[in-house]
Amino acid sequence: MTFLDDGPGETWGVVCREGEPRQIFYAREGEAAANRxxxxxxxxxxxxxxxxxxxxxxxxxxxxxxxxxxxxxxxxxxxxxxxxxxxxxxxxxxxxxxxxxxxxxxxxxPGPAIPEWLARAAPGVEPDTGAAAIEAVREAREAALAVEVTAGGLNVAVERTRALVAVDLDFAGTPGRDGGKAREAANRLGLSLAARRIALKRWAGLVAIDLIGTSQPPEPILSAARNAFPDTGVTFGPLSRFGLLQLSLPWRQTPIEEALFGVKGEHARRTRQIDAVRDLRHAVETRRSAPWISLIVPDVEVGEMTGLVAGLGPRARLVSEAGRHPGTYKIRES
CATH class of the missing domain: 2.40.50.140 (Nucleic acid-binding proteins)
Structure with missing residues (x-):
């Protein structure tokens, strides 16, 4: 499934497979088109x-x-x-x-717009819009910004430094099960989860993966890595005797955290405002019986947010509140 959320200030495209987000396409209003x-x-x-x-x-x-x-x-x-x-x-x-x-x-x-990227990622699939797309964006955004993912007793931590993307696989093991086979299965799952999370974060460059166990046969690990990272531009390094696998992924898109917040957090305030307006749009879509839905915002931010709400229709209202702390917002039916 694919989702397209073309809202005030930004446009999101999300590709989901097996019930979870796998790819994010994102464009922020005001970005230089020449850099896309x-x-x-x-x-x-x-x-x-x-x-x-x-x-x-x-x-x-x-x-x-x-x-x-x-x-x-x-x-x-x-x-x-x-x-x-x-x-x-x-x-x-x-x-x-x-x-x-x-x-x-x-x-x-200009480069391809978000709908075209979605069409390339999932040919022939018509993207969902409206409340379903807003919900998909919420899920994808949360997953993309998370550091860890867990499944089946396996914990996968994915972090980015200036030099590389570091992945740590941690597995508790299963009592009564063959240790070697359990580690091999956990490494396969961990590689798949790491690849999905790195793709969702839109990270690339050098990737170092600390696998479970040491002195493992390299071919099963490399085969699992090739399946997990099918990108044609990926380059695999050798598996070290310490259980460390290195690979290199080609950069293409701006990392999602930088696209949202900026390199030094310079876009964080605007991102919080757009997030609040997304919540307002969702409330307008889903609370059909309410005559008005108001977004309560700090009085010092109302001027910055008026343009984001202007095109949402007569049921959406922006209400300023004196003394409300900057960056805090509230949805209210009225």
């Missing part, structure tokens, strides 16, 4: 790294500039490029050179 995955632009080379090590390219979207992995041409030259990986960690998008460009930096063709 698949966007094509004319850019201008602003700097070259020594030894043809790369080039920074102005796409007309401001800093941070895009980056070409191999230096091309000269400073000031116009180039035609596409975005192969969205911005992350305060760095600009990764670019692929398409050819020579002409004129000032500008967007030539």
């Amino acid at each position: 995955l698949g966007a094509e632009s004319v850019g201008r080379v602003t700097a070259l790294l020594p030894g043809a090590g790369g080039a920074f390219v102005d796409l007309g979207a401001g800093e941070p500039f895009g980056f070409l992995a191999k230096g091309q041409g000269a400073v000031g030259q116009a180039v035609r490029v596409t975005v192969s990986a969205e911005p992350r960690g305060g760095k600009g998008p990764a670019l692929t050179l398409k050819g020579k460009g002409e004129g000032a930096p500008r967007l030539l063709k």
Whole structure:
């Protein structure tokens, strides 16, 4: 199943399989279209790294500039490029050179919109909208931001550092069961759960997985890893004698926590406001008997949130409350 929630301030696309969210597509209002995955632009080379090590390219979207992995041409030259990986960690998008460009930096063709990404992920499936989509977004968002996932006595912790994504598998074991077979089954499940969570978080780069047990036959583990991480761009490293598996995933999308909150939390206030309005939209959709649904907000935020509520219809109301702490909201029927 797929879900499309095109609401004020943001658009979500969620792909669910076997009853749980597996992929998230997200766009925030006000983002630079030139930085989106698949966007094509004319850019201008602003700097070259020594030894043809790369080039920074102005796409007309401001800093941070895009980056070409191999230096091309000269400073000031116009180039035609596409975005192969969205911005992350305060760095600009990764670019692929398409050819020579002409004129000032500008967007030539935007990347796929959220409905198109959903159609690519699940061809022929019509996405659900309305209250069902809002509920799917809530579930996907919660799962994507969670650090741990548990199943069948297995605990999987997935965390991201500056250098890599670290995965720790912890298994309590099952009394009376063959220890070797139990560990092998737990590792297979753990790899699958880790891959799903990493995909939902939209993380990539180097991944280090601390498996259950040591001195394991490498082929069953590598086979399970290939099944769990089917991405054609994945590169697998060897299984170490300490039970550590390393692999590398290609970056494509901005990590979901950065898309929502910013690299340094600069978007957190707006995200809380949009979340509150999503709750208001859900209440309007599901509480049909109430003549009005009000969102009570701090008086210092009402001006920032008026535009988010303006198009929700006559039953949705925004009410300011003096003294309410910033970032706290309440839904009320009236």
